[in-house]
Amino acid sequence: MLQSHQYLRQFSIKPSVQRSAVMNFLMKNRIHPTIDEIYMALVPTMPTLSKTTVYNTLDLFVEKGAVQALVIDGRNARYDVNISAHGHFMCKSCGKIHDVFDLDASMFKLPETTDFKIDSVDVSYFGVCKSCQGN
Amino acid sequence: MLQSHQYLRQFSIKPSVQRSAVMNFLMKNRIHPTIDEIYMALVPTMPTLSKTTVYNTLDLFVEKGAVQALVIDGRNARYDVNISAHGHFMCKSCGKIHDVFDLDASMFKLPETTDFKIDSVDVSYFGVCKSCQGN
DNA sequence: CTTTGTGCAAATTCTTTGCACCAAA
């Protein structure tokens, strides 16, 4: 499996200790975490880590195209290292976000238009997940 | 053309002066405005209007299904009175949001899955709009 | 050295909450 620091170099990102730790977390935990979740997960083993660094790091990752920023959650920014074409489902009840892979490839085809230069598409679904349906 | 207070009644929303003003603004200005944009546009003619009321009003509209809350903008909530199936395009440069109507109906078909009960879909495009391409 | 990255604290921005007053039925 590709190591986080190798992955970072593919996007011309210098792999500092902090950056590798954030990327490693994203690669091993496909849970579309918020900044806070990433910070909370890493602080125990990196006590000097600051949230500012997590912000800086993710801004850089997004800018370089190494991760995708999800806007599906109106409240917090979330990050996904999966660059391949897939959608996201957010449960209105528990707030968890799941990947949706079984989508037609045509979903990700960019529409023909001369008005805009479109370079990415985001497909988000909303509803209630299985484990929340009893509630 | 349908009046804002008539439209509100279709969704069982009591048309107060403030609510009608907000809905009227949304119907006449299809610009996917933020809370602040709506507030700033209405305060001049309604000096006692408060931003809390704009928040309350839009929460109610969304809850009743009269408007759609857009999550395309990572920073601010935006609102769209257009309920029909269409996508949105956001310019990374100027931040403006445009409707995208020429989409295949299949884009809005909900995928078959037993894991979630999906009840809505949001299709967002990102890129650079025509007027920003020179910059 | 010089450049780049990190981290603290403060500031900003957006949104929510608590509560008192106002308006409509």
Added chain:
DNA sequence: TTTGGTGCAAAGAATTTGCACAAAG
């Protein structure tokens, strides 16, 4: 008079900024 709506001020949460120190080359 009772219910629901409005609006102020304060609180809360997420993010950004300014700046000093640390690390890497």
